[in-house]
Amino acid sequence: MPELPEVEVTRRALQPHVLGQTVTQCIVRQGQLRYPVAPELASLGGQSIVAVQRRGKYLILEFSSGALIVHLGMTGTLRYFTAMRPPQRHDHVDFLFSSGALLRYHDPRRFGALLWITRHEENMTTPFWEIHPCFTPLGVEPFDAMFDGDFLYRRTRGLQCAIKPLLLQGKLVVGAGNIYACESLFQAGIDPRRGAGRIGRERYGRLASAVRTVLGQAIEAGGSSLRDFVDASGNTGYFQLQHQVYGRTGQSCVRCGGPIRHMRQGQRSTWFCPDCQR
Numbered sequence: 001m002p003e004l005p006e007v008e009v010t011r012r013a014l015q016p017h018v019l020g021q022t023v024t025q026c027i028v029r030q031g032q033l034r035y036p037v038a039p040e041l042a043s044l045g046g047q048s049i050v051a052v053q054r055r056g057k058y059l060i061l062e063f064s065s066g067a068l069i070v071h072l073g074m075t076g077t078l079r080y081f082t083a084m085r086p087p088q089r090h091d092h093v094d095f096l097f098s099s100g101a102l103l104r105y106h107d108p109r110r111f112g113a114l115l116w117i118t119r120h121e122e123n124m125t126t127p128f129w130e131i132h133p134c135f136t137p138l139g140v141e142p143f144d145a146m147f148d149g150d151f152l153y154r155r156t157r158g159l160q161c162a163i164k165p166l167l168l169q170g171k172l173v174v175g176a177g178n179i180y181a182c183e184s185l186f187q188a189g190i191d192p193r194r195g196a197g198r199i200g201r202e203r204y205g206r207l208a209s210a211v212r213t214v215l216g217q218a219i220e221a222g223g224s225s226l227r228d229f230v231d232a233s234g235n236t237g238y239f240q241l242q243h244q245v246y247g248r249t250g251q252s253c254v255r256c257g258g259p260i261r262h263m264r265q266g267q268r269s270t271w272f273c274p275d276c277q278r
């Protein structure tokens, strides 16, 4: 399942190819994804892509009249082809460009989404598409300057819930999915069961840095796959990092040598070192 790093790598891979390209036509072969494919795609002809952005796990292609908001769901991929090629199974949507190239949305399980928001007057600080309801529940971006220990500290005062499920919700900060939450808490030395309201400012500082480091490393690891997004018909690999705790039940902690423990928190698996994480 694509997480924030995969979506960011998709953005970086596609941007140099699609930016400035003019759409001649959108072909929708299967309009029933998680939500119906936006009908506005039918009138995209003649419009150019003016920006390629990301917010959380959403990819945003800006046009002059609005923005296409793409969520890859469980199995979605976007690939760029320099010339037309016959569609394969699960190739649901094509964006044909005047250059002869195309951008193709592929999604076997069809949990993805192609949404539209019409452009309106923007203020200086937030892009116009941010008012789409899909962005309302999202926390801050991990690489945003406002995401730091002080931010986490202030937002968690009085909260009784454990820090790990709180991170997974994505309402504080986006991108800390299960793998990245486990790894960040290990790096920061914080027990995933610790009450969020009982973690100090300094330890939250370490957690904010850890979240950025872990996500940054994953994005960097995906950098080697950039060319797989262009003229590649195989699976665009979702990359895996060398994990320090995730999935390592019973194996030795890289810090203290003790056994990594597995437990369930809510419906999710958590891995941690009971000695290094307090």
Ligand SMILES: [Zn+2]
Binding pocket: 253, 254, 255, 256, 257, 258, 273, 274, 275, 276, 277
């Ligand atoms: Zn340890």
